Amino acid sequence: MSDIHAQDVAFVRDSMIPESPPPQRQAGVVKWLRENLFSGPVNTVLTILGLLIIWYLVSHFWDWFAHSVWNAESLAQCREIIAATWGEGARGACWAVIRERWHQYMFGFYPPALYFRPVMAFGFLMVALAPVLFSESLRIRRYVLIVTAIATLALMLLLKAPAGWLAFATAVFAAALWLAERQVARLLVFSALYPLLGVWLLWGGSLWGPIMVLGAIGLGWLAWRLLVGLSPLVAMIAGVAVTVGLLMFLVGPAADDAESLLSLSIIPVASDQFGGFLLSITIGVAGIALSLPLGIILALARRSDMFLVHTLAVVFIEFIRGVPLISLLFVASLLLNYFLPPGTNFDIILRVIIMVTLFAAAYMAEVIRGGLAALPRGQYEAADALGLDYWKAQRLIILPQALKISIPGIVSTFIGMFKDTTLVVFVGLFDPLKGISDFVRANFAWKGIYWEPFIFVGAIFFIICFSMSRYSMYLERRLRREHR
Amino acid sequence: MKKSVFLGSVAALAAVTGGAAMAAEGDTLKAVKDRGELICGVNTGLVGFAAPDASGNWTGFDVAVCKAVAAAVLGDPNKVKYVPTTGQTRFTALSSGEVDVLARNSTWTYSRDTDLKLDFIGVNYYDGQGFMVRKDLGVTSAKELDGATICIQTGTTTELNLADYFKANNMSYQPVNIDSNAEGEQQYMAGACDAYTTDASGLAATRAAFADPENHIILPEIISKEPLGPAVRHGDNNWGDIVRWTLNALIAAEEYGVTSTNIEELATNSENPEVQRLLGASDELGAMMGLDKDWAKRAILASGNYGEIFAKTIGEETPIGLARGLNAQWTQGGLLYAPPFR
Structure with a gap:
């Protein structure tokens, strides 16, 4: 049409035809249906x-x-x-x-008057995770923190938490919000301290325990720092030795002494009182947080050139992957009792967490190894060409790319592990799916009820797992650097 | 760095295994007293026998044994920590020392008593395996179940009894394996099997919980002996005596008419010398096994004598509605027969 000019033709329309809607079949619902369902x-x-x-x-x-x-x-x-x-x-x-x-x-059997403590621990978990999970987006971080703070405080009010605790939680949330707006890096300190705080809130007891553990880690770090100039290897061994030694021999008595001087105790709750989703989430979160670093180390060890390291990693990974999780749990709950001296109080939840972590870490290592293998050789060579040593090359060039590739696999492993926490029912812990349901049914009032508990528990599991999967998709989108 | 990580993990492993030592056969009574708490292995949930309520308090027929032992030894029936055990973990939990006593409706059998190194200290419930069928099936005797599909819980003695019974009667059956009682009920209700078999006490409770109990019948045949009793591990006979005689005290109390309501009165002015000895009014029976003289009195006060416990937890007044049957006193035609307190 472009070469037809007004003077060439007899009639030129000087007003536009009004826009008309597309034909019925080409618009709206009908079009969508035709294209998607009846094509x-x-x-x-x-x-x-x-x-x-x-x-x-x-x-x-x-x-x-x-x-x-x-x-x-x-x-x-x-x-x-x-x-x-x-x-x-x-x-x-x-x-x-x-x-x-x-x-x-x-x-589970957690004392009802103390329900606010797990709620608080869960709220703080979100605060601890926010700067890690949403490190790049201030908007999302703010949103997550505000929703968490409101939900946690409302729940605590509903559960009739004492005013002191409410004030404490409010202060933590306010400080977190303020830090999140200005200095996110500082908020990471809270994330690092969270494991001790969370354990203290859930299990109760003296605050001196966590403080002394922190002190032991600090002294270990000090030893490392003093010796690192001499030899990194010696420094590392000294640091670990100091921390482990203090943890094994001094932390307990020191905490007791401090407690007798100044009591900072809250009501202790024993592990056998944990149950339901509190148990699942405790095991799941601990397992997830521990299995990722362990999995990375195992994956690197498996790709290492050093014979012993490589062999140990292969043996560990293949052994754990070759054994069902249930048998590992049985080992944790029963076999260990025969080996440990009688009267040893090796917490059953801790034992289960260790086994679940080892199990997930073996799978994690293989997922991450897949990511490492998928990186083009050129990346490794580029790192070498830049003169980076092994750890710097891994930290700055290899792992960021490899982990990005592995995100779907990593999150799948997490989700699988979280659902596997229901298997603890076989070692006599009350998982929400079967453990709690079985004893609810053992009460004559509810004997014969079958589907309702399954549907309820399944729905909550779905919400948690679906959130994890959506987060992994968000993370993949955010980390997409290349143009596809 | 890599090497140091490896060394660190070796050190950690050594730390874990270094503390390892053989579980010694300890003095359980002393351990319990030092701990101030009895650790009792119970079922993860069985109607009438052991179940926690909405506020987490355990009640039930087996739980009452735990309470009685705790009352006898520690003086407080509430000083019990209940460790729920599954069918797979129960005996290992006991022999590894995780629990002091196992009161978990476990059948007393030869191999469990000898090979598994347990000591069953008596029988607190005489059960037997039965069958439940729908009424419209038209079956009135287990002998007519030839070729039937039967829902059966795996890994229990009921499974073996079923095979024995059908073999002995030259009949065949189709097993439908189930994992738990709840699943069994569901399969049976859905028509996946013609008959459901488990201990008669469990059948009665299951039937009572149905929406239409009148449409189901429990067949008259009891095909096995299931003496259920508390167990302790080999090697500490005094502790076994304590649990055994606590149970005997509950049974004897019913026989002599000692109840939780009249016990205070009888302790001071009973004419019956056996009751006097039992309640510590005369003779120091408790000292013979390292307890004080009021041990039996406290045990009976914990939740009543055997008959009271039965009536409260599984008896005919409860929805489960079990008759005493074999579990009546020997004087009433049952099998309960406590040896003399002398």
Whole structure:
């Protein structure tokens, strides 16, 4: 048209035709449906099949969900209410069991008056994670912190937390928000301290324990710092030796002495009182936090040229991957008791965390090794050409790229590990899925209830795992540097 | 650096294994007293026998044994730590010393008593394996179950009993393996099996919890002996005596009419010399096993005598509604027979 000028033609329209909507078939819902669901005969058949399956499922289960009972004291009462409301023979879900026992699904046998402590520990966990997980986006970090603070404080109020604790939590959240706006690096100090704080909040006891542990780590660091000029190897050995030695021999008595001078104790809670999601999340978070660094070290060791390091890594990884997690848990809970001297109090949750961590770390190592192998050889050579030593090359060039490639695999391992925490039921701990449900059913009032606990627990697991998977996708998007 | 990491991990390993030593056969009574707490292995949850309520307090027929022992030894029935054990972990938990006593509806069998090095100290419930079927199946006797599909919990004595019974009667069956009681009920309700078999006490509780108990019957045949009792590990006979005679004290108390309500009165003015000895009014029976003279009194006060415990937890007044049957006193035609306190 561009070469046709107004003077060449007899009639030139001097006003534009008003825009008209696209044809019905090419717009809106109809277009979307045509393009996505009915684009060809195969697609059409699949769509209809899918709809039929959905209809089949909904028509079978809808009445069960629709006839939900939330207020009852026993399964028998639920049945009466359902029969009275929707007629004889109607079936329905009895969610009253969740309403009566939700606290046990969440906290196990944790003392009800202290429920606010795990809630607080979980809120602080979010504060500790925010600068790590959302290091680049101030907006998201602010959003996460504000939501966490409000939710945690509201829950603590609801659980009737003492005013002192409320003030403490408010102060921590306020400081975290302020730091997050101005100096995120400082907030990382809180993240580093969080493990001790979290353990103290969950298990209670004297605050001197964590303080002394911190002191032992500090003295170990001091030893390393003083000797590192002489020889890095000696310094490292000295640092580890000082820390381990202090932890084994001095920390306990020192904490007791300090406690007798100035009591900083809160009510202790024993490990066997943990249960439900509190247990799953404790084991899961500890396992995740520990298995990633251990997995990286194992992956590097497996790719090492040093024979002994390489062999040990291969043996460890292949052994752990060749053994089911349940057998490792049995070893942790039963076999260790035979070897340790009687009366040794080696906490069962700690034992389980160690086993779960070792298990996840072996898988993690292979995932990360895949990432390392996927890097072009040129990257390693470039690092060498820059004159970087091994650790600098790994830290600055190799690992950032390798870990980025491995994100989906790493998060899959995390999700798998978190779900595996339900296996602790086999060593007599109360996982939310079976442990708690079994003893809830052992009460005659709820005997015979079956699907409701599974659906409730499954839904919560789904929320947590789905969040992890969405975060991994966000992280992948954020770290995408190349233009695709 | 790499080498130092390796050395560090070796040091850590050495630290863990360095403390290893053989679990010695200790003095359990002393250990319990020093600890101030009895560690009792219980079921992870079995209706009527052991279950925590909404506030986490354990109650039940087996739990009552734990409470009685704690009351006898420590003077307080609440000084018990309950360690839930599964079918797989229960005996290892006991022999490794994780629990002091196992009160977890475990069947007393020859190999468990000898090969597993446990000591069953008595029987607190005589159970037996039975069958439940739907009424409309038209079966009235277990002998008519030839060719039936049967839901059966794996890894238990019930599985072996079932095989024995069908073999002895020249019948065949199709097992549907299940993992837990809850799953068994679900499979049975869904029609995956014609009959559900487990201990008769469990069947009664299961049936009572159904929406339509009238449509299901428990067949009259009891195909096995399941004497359920508390167990302790080999090697500490005094501790075994304490648990055994605590249970005997509960049983004897019912026989002599000592209840938690009249015990104070009987302790001072009972005419019966056996009751006097039992309650420490005469003779120092407790000292013979390292306890004081009021041990039995405290044990009975913990949750009542055997009959009271039975009535409170699984008896006919409860929804589970078990009759005393074999678990009545020998004077009432049952099997409970406590040796004399002398």
